[in-house]
Amino acid sequence: MECALGMATATHFPSFSRLNSSPKVRLFSVTCQSVSLSASENVERPWKVADARLVLEDGSVWRAKSFGASGTQVGEVVFNTSLTGYQEILTDPSYAGQFVLMTNPHIGNTGVNFDDEESKQCFLGGLVIRSLSISTSNWRCKQTLGDYLASRNIMGIYDVDTRAITRRLRQDGSLIGVLSTEDSKTDDELLEMSRTWDIVGVDLISGVSCKAPYEWVDKTGSEWDFNFNKRNEDTFHVVAYDFGIKYNILRRLASYGCKITVVPSTWPASETLKMKPDGVLFSNGPGDPSAVPYAVETVKEIIGKVVVFGICMGHQLLGQALGGKTFKMKFGHHGGNHPVRNIRNGRVEISAQNHNYAVDPESLPKGVEVTHVNLNDGSCAGLAFPQQKLMSLQYHPEASPGPHDSDPVFGEFIQLMKQEKQRA
Numbered sequence: 001m002e003c004a005l006g007m008a009t010a011t012h013f014p015s016f017s018r019l020n021s022s023p024k025v026r027l028f029s030v031t032c033q034s035v036s037l038s039a040s041e042n043v044e045r046p047w048k049v050a051d052a053r054l055v056l057e058d059g060s061v062w063r064a065k066s067f068g069a070s071g072t073q074v075g076e077v078v079f080n081t082s083l084t085g086y087q088e089i090l091t092d093p094s095y096a097g098q099f100v101l102m103t104n105p106h107i108g109n110t111g112v113n114f115d116d117e118e119s120k121q122c123f124l125g126g127l128v129i130r131s132l133s134i135s136t137s138n139w140r141c142k143q144t145l146g147d148y149l150a151s152r153n154i155m156g157i158y159d160v161d162t163r164a165i166t167r168r169l170r171q172d173g174s175l176i177g178v179l180s181t182e183d184s185k186t187d188d189e190l191l192e193m194s195r196t197w198d199i200v201g202v203d204l205i206s207g208v209s210c211k212a213p214y215e216w217v218d219k220t221g222s223e224w225d226f227n228f229n230k231r232n233e234d235t236f237h238v239v240a241y242d243f244g245i246k247y248n249i250l251r252r253l254a255s256y257g258c259k260i261t262v263v264p265s266t267w268p269a270s271e272t273l274k275m276k277p278d279g280v281l282f283s284n285g286p287g288d289p290s291a292v293p294y295a296v297e298t299v300k301e302i303i304g305k306v307v308v309f310g311i312c313m314g315h316q317l318l319g320q321a322l323g324g325k326t327f328k329m330k331f332g333h334h335g336g337n338h339p340v341r342n343i344r345n346g347r348v349e350i351s352a353q354n355h356n357y358a359v360d361p362e363s364l365p366k367g368v369e370v371t372h373v374n375l376n377d378g379s380c381a382g383l384a385f386p387q388q389k390l391m392s393l394q395y396h397p398e399a400s401p402g403p404h405d406s407d408p409v410f411g412e413f414i415q416l417m418k419q420e421k422q423r424a
């Protein structure tokens with residue numbers, strides 16, 4: 001036994017093994033004890049043995065148990081450090097093409113309900129967890145997590161060493177993986193799948209955006225709302241570009257008094273400007289911002305003409321539209337505990353984040369102000385360009401799930417629209 005990881009996994013099942021090496025393989029070895037059951041030893045066990053595998057592109061194979069859907073699925077593995085809110089995470093369209101690994105070890109205990117969804121479907125590739133709660137107990141619960149994932153055809157695995165995988169992703173960067181419940185597929189075949197698939201350069205927005213414009217009216221429910229004493233009575237018309245928009249962005253805008261028209265990602269800028277909105281919101285969304293030049297063009301045509309607010313993917317598209325560059329981070333930010341400094345007022349906000357790309361502030365033209373900085377790694381977390389009536393955040397002020405510290409930014413967007421209206 002050569003390291004703690006080996007000890008932890010070897011005593012139970014043949015849960016970890018290594019295939020042929022790749023440049024990403026780290027120099028440590030894990031000794032696994034193989035448990036093989038011959039026919040005569042095939043006694044009934046009170047627990048289920050491994051029936052799923054996660055094969056990572058670095059050649060490691062993680063044996064696990066399956067819940068939710070079965071089959072074979074390829075995706076990029078990212079770890080999320082939120083302690084709770086798995087249902088909002090599962091329905092955040094920005095996770096399209098990714099497997100979300102929850103670092104909180106105990107998942108599923110509150111089940112799912114149909115009010116906490118962030119979109120109409122689960123777009124992520126699959127869910128990877130340490131321990132699936134054997135009981136579900138919550139007054140709002142309508143279904144177990146396993147049944148919910150199965151009904152939405154999403155794969156989940158549990159009883160896998162999520163801590164070891166997280167450490168690997170932190171050290172080596174995000175990795176492509178394949179989840180499979182199919183015995184007919186060899187480890188090598190799954191490894192090959194992981195090495196021939198990529199998420200970089202792929203337009204994932206077109207798969208999650210709405211197909212036609214619609215009006216959004218729902219506010220945050222009165223039992224959950226907050227910050228209402230700081231709102232004004234005016235109504236502002238906002239056109240929201242749906243690059244994979246989370247419902248809570250729309251609910252918060254509605255609660256702040258906006259009348260909202262949601263439009264598809266390919267909606268022409270000229271049509272938006274014809275609507276004479278008070279503001280335009282560019283939403284969050286999945287994948288590589290460099291893979292959607294059509295969206296950057298739309299943003300370019302709109303900025304400077306109307307007040308705009310970008311959130312996450314929207315912030316990255318604004319960065320590109322201003323002439324800046326985006327880059328892929330080592331393992332991104334996914335969780336509800338990221339400290340961000342608001343440079344304008346000096347305050348630190350604990351924020352909800354979910355992104356793998358970031359804007360390089362050095363690449364931005366003069367006049368663009370970095371308004372927020374992520375205190376974990378110093379990356380750019382917010383921008384403003386007053387000359388162009390523009391503001392953006394790399395993270396999630398709608399906080400679903402996550403802390404509400406950044407909610408007042410919706411008020412700043414309202415103020416910007418108000419000032420512009422008064423000027424006109």
Ligand SMILES: NC(=O)CC[C@H](N)C(=O)O
Pocket residue numbers: 094283284285286287288289311312313314354355356357358
């Ligand atoms: N939540 C988002 O909008 C994510 C933005 C982008 N897809 C990224 O991973 O960086």
